[in-house]
Each structure stands twice: as structure tokens, then as C-alpha cells.
Amino acid sequence: xxxxxxDGEGSRAVELCIRAGLGERDRDEQWLVTAVRLPGRWVxxxxxxxxxxLADYTWCGPAHEVRLAVANAVxxxxxxxxxxAA
Numbered sequence: 001x002x003x004x005x006x007d008g009e010g011s012r013a014v015e016l017c018i019r020a021g022l023g024e025r026d027r028d029e030q031w032l033v034t035a036v037r038l039p040g041r042w043v044x045x046x047x048x049x050x051x052x053x054l055a056d057y058t059w060c061g062p063a064h065e066v067r068l069a070v071a072n073a074v075x076x077x078x079x080x081x082x083x084x085a086a
Contacts (some may be wrong), residue, residue, distance in 0.1 A: 001028060008037020014066055018044070021070025023077070023081050035066070041067060053077040 002025055006015045014035050025031065032048035041062055046054035054077050057070045074080050 001027065002033075003031065003032045004035070006035045008042070010037065010063055011035075014042055014063060017067040018070050021067040023071070025081070031055070033070075039057075044069065046085060049077070050079060053079060 002019075002022070003016050004018050006012075006018075008014075014037075018033055022031070022033075024028060029050045030048050031050075032046070034045045034047060036043050038060075041060055043060045044056065044066065045058045049055060049057075054073055057073050057077075061069060061074065071080075
């Protein structure tokens with residue numbers, strides 16, 4: 001189950017960027033991601049991830065970098081999915 005908690009102006013767009021960065025996930029995977037808007041930037045934290053591989057990961061940066069930051073974190077943790085994988 002994927003849960004994304006977002007707070008701040010532009011929340012829907014950031015949520016969509018997080019989802020895009022995560023890619024397709026299995027329904028049995030547990031994810032909890034938070035995103036909070038601060039002046040000029042977003043703070044993302046992975047509170048729960050498969051195997052807690054991203055449990056201590058926090059990122060801070062501009063909205064236009066959210067998708068890439070999430071994708072890079074997932075890839076670095078070894079949680080990236082091949083395109084077309086179920």
C-alpha cells in the first residue's frame with residue numbers, strides 16, 4: 001500500500017511527481033512518504049519503504065526536482081522496477 005501525505009501549496013502536483021518517481025509498485029509493498037512545503041522548497045521523507053531501505057532518507061529541494069529526487073532515491077536503494085515489470 002502506498003500512502004503519500006502532502007501539505008502545502010501545489011500539493012497535488014508534488015504528489016503526482018512522487019508517484020511518478022516511485023513508478024509502478026506492487027500492492028503488497030508498504031510505503032509512507034511525506035512532503036511538506038516550506039518557502040521555496042519541499043521536504044520529502046520516506047517513513048516506511050520495503051525493507052525500510054529508505055527509512056532515514058530525507059530530501060529538500062525545489063518542486064521541479066521532486067520526481068527525479070524520488071526516482072534517484074528508489075534506484076539507489078535498489079527498489080527501482082524495470083519498465084513493464086509487474
